[in-house]
Amino acid sequence: MATIAEALGVALDHHMGGRLDAAETLYRRILDADPGQADALHLLGVLAGQTGRADRGADLIRQAMAQRPDAADYPSNLGALLDAAGQPAAAAAACRRALALRPDFAVAWARLGGAAHRMGAADAALDALRRAASLDPADRDSAGRAALLLRRRAVALREGGRLDAAFDALRRAVTLDPGSADGWLDAAQLAHRLGDRAAALAGFRAALALAPAQPDGWGARAALLDEGGESAAALAASRRALIADPTLTAAWINRGAAFLGRGRHAAAAQSARRALALNPTAAAALCNLATALRSLGAVTAGVPLLRRGQRLGSYDAERGLLSAILYDPTLTEEARYAEALAFARRRAPAGLPAVPTFRNDPAPDRRLRIGYLSADLRDHPVARNIAPILANHDRAAVEVALYATDPRTDAMTERLRGFADLWRPVAGLGDAAIAERIRADGVDALVTLAGRFDANRPLVAAHRPAPVLISAHDGGTSGLPGMDALFTDRVLAPRSGAERFRERPFRLPGFYAFDPMTDAPPPHPVGHGADRPLTFGSLNNPAKVNDAVLTLWARVLRAVPGSRLLLRYRDQFLEPLLRDHVVAVLAGCGVAADRLVFPDGAADRRHHLAVYHEIDIALDTHPFSGATTSFEALWMGVPVVTLCGDSMMGRVSAAHLRAAGAAELIAGDADGFVAIAADLAADPQRRAAYHAGLRARLAAAPLMNGPLRARxxxxxxxxxxxxxxxxR
Structure with missing residues (x-):
C-alpha cells in the first residue's frame, strides 16, 4: 500500500500535468486518511482556486498555514489566488507574510508587485517587481512590468516638467528591460530634448538594433543628427524612416531639414512640400519650406508660410518670421518693429515680477560679472565677433560667464571657454531654468547674443535673469519690455534713423570687432585682371540676393558695358533652381547670361577668400547688407559698394567702410549706388589703391583693436x- 508521501507525489504529478480531476481525487483521499496533512490541504486549495472556487481554495490554504505556519510558499500561493479573485489588498497581505518568512522569495515579491499595482500603489509595486527581478534574473516578466511602470512614471514626470527625473526613470527602465525597443526610443527622445546628444544617439542605436523597421526611431535619429551638423547621416536616417513608412510626415520634415543642412535647398523645398501634402498643418514643414525659399532668393514668398506656422502656434515659425522680415525688401521699419513687439506679447511669460529681487552686491565700482548667452559659441560669425572682446576683458574689472545653449563644440568653442571664468552648458534647460542658473551665478549684466537667430534663446531675458539685460548682434529690437539696452553705434543706429527700438539703443563709439584673418591669402597684386573683364561680385548668402538687389545690380552691369558679375556662396548658386532664377531676373533687366559667373564652392576659408582675387568690386545687398562678408571683402582688398539702409542690418557694410576710411563707397540711394560702382569701374588706379591699402586701413581701425573694444x-x-x- 502506498504511503501518504507517495500518494502526494502521484497527485502532484497529475496536478502539474493538467489532470486536475485525478489530482483532486487523490488529494481528498489523502485528507480522508490524514485530515491535517498540510501539503494536501495547500495543494487542494491551489487546485480549487484554479478551477474557479476561490473562496474554498483560500479556506483550504489557510487551514494548511495553520498546520505549517513556517511554510512561505503557502501564503505566497494564497496571495496569487486572492489577487486572481479580485482581492489585491488581501493578496498583498498574504505575500508580505510569505516574505516575512523568506525575504529572498522572488516569486512572492513578483506577486506582491502585481497586487500592489492593482491597488494603485505604484511605488510599492515598482519596488517589489524590481526586487523580484534582481533575485531571479530569469524572471523577465517582472523586469518588463517594472520597466513599464517606470516608463509610465516618466510620462507623468515629463508632463510635470521634471525632465531630469523622467529621464532617470527611463534610464532605469531600459536597464531592467534592455530588450524593449520602445523603452530605448522613449529614453533617446527625452535625452535629445535634454540636450544629452551622446545618450540620445546611444538610445536610438539600441532601439533601431531591436526594431530596424521602426520609422519613428529613424525619423527622430535623423532630427538629432541634423541638429549636430551630421546632415549626410541625417539624410540616410530619414531615408530609412521613409522606407519603413512613406507616409510619415515627421520623416519628410527631417529629410527637408537635413537637405537644408547640406545646402540643397531645392531638395529641401521638395521634401517640405511632400510633408505638407500629408499634413497641411505641419508647422515644421512650413518653416523648412520658408527657409529653403529664402535661401533660393525668394524670402517674400516664405513670409506667408511662416505666418501660417505662427497661427498654428509654432514657436519656430515665430522665430523664423523675426529673421525673415530682415531680408524682405517689401516691409517697412515700422512693420518690423510691430512684429518684434507682437512676438514679445505672445511669448514673454506673464505674471513675472517687473523688478525681481537680486542679491548682487550693490557696490558701484566692484568687479562686475558679465554673462554672455549664445547658441553660437563655435565657428560662427557671432563668435568671431565677440572673441576679441572676451579675449581682452580687464580681468581686474570684469568676470566673464558664458552660457552655451547649443551642445555643439569645436576649436572656437575651446578658445572661448578659455576666456571664461564660468562656463555653463545649458542646452538641455528651459528658459526659466537657464534664467535661474544665471541668477544663481550672480551675473550683474547679461548680454544676449543674436537673440532671434539660430538656436538662441531670447525669452530667457523675459525671466529677468540679471539686473542689467543687454541685447547685442541681434537683427533689430528684441521687443522685450525688460531689455535695458541694445548695443549698437552711431552708424548702425543714427539718432535720426527710421528704425525703432523697445530697449534703449546704447551707441558705442564702434560696435563691430574683428581679429586679423591670419589664414587669408594676400590681396591680389595691382594690375591683376588685365586678362579678364572687369568683374563685380558678391559672396553673400543668396537669402540676401532678392529680386530688388538683382535689379539694382543689373543697372550697374548695364552702366559698365563688358563687365561681368560673379556670384558664389558655398555651392548654393550652382543649384539649378536658384541659378536659373538669377539668370532670368537679370535677363529681364537686359543682362545676358554670358555675363554671369558661378564658380564652384571652395573647401575651406582660405580658398573661399581667394575667390576675391577674381573680383574687382564687391556689390552689397539690401535690406540686409553684408556683415562678415563685407569685412572679408575689404580684408582681401576689394572695395565694397553699399546702399545704406534704414535699419542696423542695412548699415553694417557702411559701418565697416567708415571704419576703413572708405565712406565714399556708401550710397544714399539706388542712383548713387550705380554711379559709385560705375565711377570706380572706370578708375583702375583708384581700384589699385584700394587693393593695395584696404587691409592696412582695417588693421589700423578701431574695429580690430580688441582691447579698445573690450574697454x-x-x-x-x-x-x-x-x-x-x-x-532699483
Missing part, C-alpha cells in the same frame, strides 16, 4: 549697472 563694452556695462543701482 568700450566694459564702460557701457558699468554705466548700465550704475543706472540700475540708481533706479
Amino acid at each position: 568700450q563694452f566694459e564702460r557701457a556695462c558699468r554705466a548700465l549697472w550704475r543706472r540700475w543701482l540708481k533706479h
Whole structure:
C-alpha cells in the first residue's frame, strides 16, 4: 500500500500535468486518511482556486498555514489566488507574510508587485517587481512590468516638467528591460530634448538594433543628427524612416531639414512640400519650406508660410518670421518693429515680477560679472565677433560667464571657454531654468547674443535673469519690455534713423570687432585682371540676393558695358533652381547670361577668400547688407559698394567702410549706388589703391583693436549697472 508521501507525489504529478480531476481525487483521499496533512490541504486549495472556487481554495490554504505556519510558499500561493479573485489588498497581505518568512522569495515579491499595482500603489509595486527581478534574473516578466511602470512614471514626470527625473526613470527602465525597443526610443527622445546628444544617439542605436523597421526611431535619429551638423547621416536616417513608412510626415520634415543642412535647398523645398501634402498643418514643414525659399532668393514668398506656422502656434515659425522680415525688401521699419513687439506679447511669460529681487552686491565700482548667452559659441560669425572682446576683458574689472545653449563644440568653442571664468552648458534647460542658473551665478549684466537667430534663446531675458539685460548682434529690437539696452553705434543706429527700438539703443563709439584673418591669402597684386573683364561680385548668402538687389545690380552691369558679375556662396548658386532664377531676373533687366559667373564652392576659408582675387568690386545687398562678408571683402582688398539702409542690418557694410576710411563707397540711394560702382569701374588706379591699402586701413581701425573694444563694452556695462543701482 502506498504511503501518504507517495500518494502526494502521484497527485502532484497529475496536478502539474493538467489532470486536475485525478489530482483532486487523490488529494481528498489523502485528507480522508490524514485530515491535517498540510501539503494536501495547500495543494487542494491551489487546485480549487484554479478551477474557479476561490473562496474554498483560500479556506483550504489557510487551514494548511495553520498546520505549517513556517511554510512561505503557502501564503505566497494564497496571495496569487486572492489577487486572481479580485482581492489585491488581501493578496498583498498574504505575500508580505510569505516574505516575512523568506525575504529572498522572488516569486512572492513578483506577486506582491502585481497586487500592489492593482491597488494603485505604484511605488510599492515598482519596488517589489524590481526586487523580484534582481533575485531571479530569469524572471523577465517582472523586469518588463517594472520597466513599464517606470516608463509610465516618466510620462507623468515629463508632463510635470521634471525632465531630469523622467529621464532617470527611463534610464532605469531600459536597464531592467534592455530588450524593449520602445523603452530605448522613449529614453533617446527625452535625452535629445535634454540636450544629452551622446545618450540620445546611444538610445536610438539600441532601439533601431531591436526594431530596424521602426520609422519613428529613424525619423527622430535623423532630427538629432541634423541638429549636430551630421546632415549626410541625417539624410540616410530619414531615408530609412521613409522606407519603413512613406507616409510619415515627421520623416519628410527631417529629410527637408537635413537637405537644408547640406545646402540643397531645392531638395529641401521638395521634401517640405511632400510633408505638407500629408499634413497641411505641419508647422515644421512650413518653416523648412520658408527657409529653403529664402535661401533660393525668394524670402517674400516664405513670409506667408511662416505666418501660417505662427497661427498654428509654432514657436519656430515665430522665430523664423523675426529673421525673415530682415531680408524682405517689401516691409517697412515700422512693420518690423510691430512684429518684434507682437512676438514679445505672445511669448514673454506673464505674471513675472517687473523688478525681481537680486542679491548682487550693490557696490558701484566692484568687479562686475558679465554673462554672455549664445547658441553660437563655435565657428560662427557671432563668435568671431565677440572673441576679441572676451579675449581682452580687464580681468581686474570684469568676470566673464558664458552660457552655451547649443551642445555643439569645436576649436572656437575651446578658445572661448578659455576666456571664461564660468562656463555653463545649458542646452538641455528651459528658459526659466537657464534664467535661474544665471541668477544663481550672480551675473550683474547679461548680454544676449543674436537673440532671434539660430538656436538662441531670447525669452530667457523675459525671466529677468540679471539686473542689467543687454541685447547685442541681434537683427533689430528684441521687443522685450525688460531689455535695458541694445548695443549698437552711431552708424548702425543714427539718432535720426527710421528704425525703432523697445530697449534703449546704447551707441558705442564702434560696435563691430574683428581679429586679423591670419589664414587669408594676400590681396591680389595691382594690375591683376588685365586678362579678364572687369568683374563685380558678391559672396553673400543668396537669402540676401532678392529680386530688388538683382535689379539694382543689373543697372550697374548695364552702366559698365563688358563687365561681368560673379556670384558664389558655398555651392548654393550652382543649384539649378536658384541659378536659373538669377539668370532670368537679370535677363529681364537686359543682362545676358554670358555675363554671369558661378564658380564652384571652395573647401575651406582660405580658398573661399581667394575667390576675391577674381573680383574687382564687391556689390552689397539690401535690406540686409553684408556683415562678415563685407569685412572679408575689404580684408582681401576689394572695395565694397553699399546702399545704406534704414535699419542696423542695412548699415553694417557702411559701418565697416567708415571704419576703413572708405565712406565714399556708401550710397544714399539706388542712383548713387550705380554711379559709385560705375565711377570706380572706370578708375583702375583708384581700384589699385584700394587693393593695395584696404587691409592696412582695417588693421589700423578701431574695429580690430580688441582691447579698445573690450574697454568700450566694459564702460557701457558699468554705466548700465550704475543706472540700475540708481533706479532699483
